[in-house]
Amino acid sequence: MEAVSAVKMRKSQQNAIGIRPYALSALKILRSISGSIEAANHPLTKARKVEKTLIVLVSADKGLAGSYGAALLKGAYRFIEEKGLTKENTALIAIGKRGYEHFAKRGWTIVNNFERWSDQVSFDTVRPLAEEIKSLYMDGTYDEILIVYTNFISTLKQVVYSRKLLPVTFESVEEVVRGITPERGKFAEIGRDIDAAPVKEYTFEPEAGEILSELIPILFNIQIYHSVLEANASEHSARMLAMKNASDNAKDISRELKLYFNKVRQAAITREVSEIVGGMESMKVRE
16 A cells, blocks of 8 residues: 555656646736736626635545644634634535535535545646636625645645635735745746746737636636645655555564564473473483
């Protein structure tokens, strides 16, 4: 199981890390246009008074991943408490069976639940999820869409991360960029480039509204896709470590049992030899 988890972990890590430059570039574009009049009038950028909130929770379908599930739920509850959310004004879309079962049993409203599809998630796989989220926001069912998932830092470190998905704002884009930009490595420069770059005014051809009506939903879909990939990489990393720890513990127990067996066997042999010697001595005494 450790070997299988290790293979899945490497594939998930490659997918998560591979999408980062695309996600960062897309978010850089979104940040640049977020201040335009056309962007401000887009249905996905219009802010309104928050009365109903929707949380997208990206969890696991399976267990045996160490503290991954418990850490995610703990982070989700901490985020809910910080935002002052309640069961009355909050609903969830659960990605992953574990998160769905946990919150459904506790009386939370579950709008929809998705299983984690497979270990190799494509952009088209998450499209129905992204479309449903956009529809729920644009028709006014929910005034704010948030997401909670586990961000992949390294094989040994995964951090529960929460942020706003909708409405799209300059601040939310900046938060996303800082959340997915690594501190070191070749992609670390992207975050610094975004900080240094001024917000530019663009001349659009065709009309800016027409371009943005296509661009903003695509960039939003990328955010969803990136979050799912990060969660996948985090889950498989945690599971690989859990399986490695289980294998190491099993080897330790095996060594201890083998040592105990040898001690018991040695004691039995010693006892038998002692009985034989004792019998021979008693026979000599009788003679």
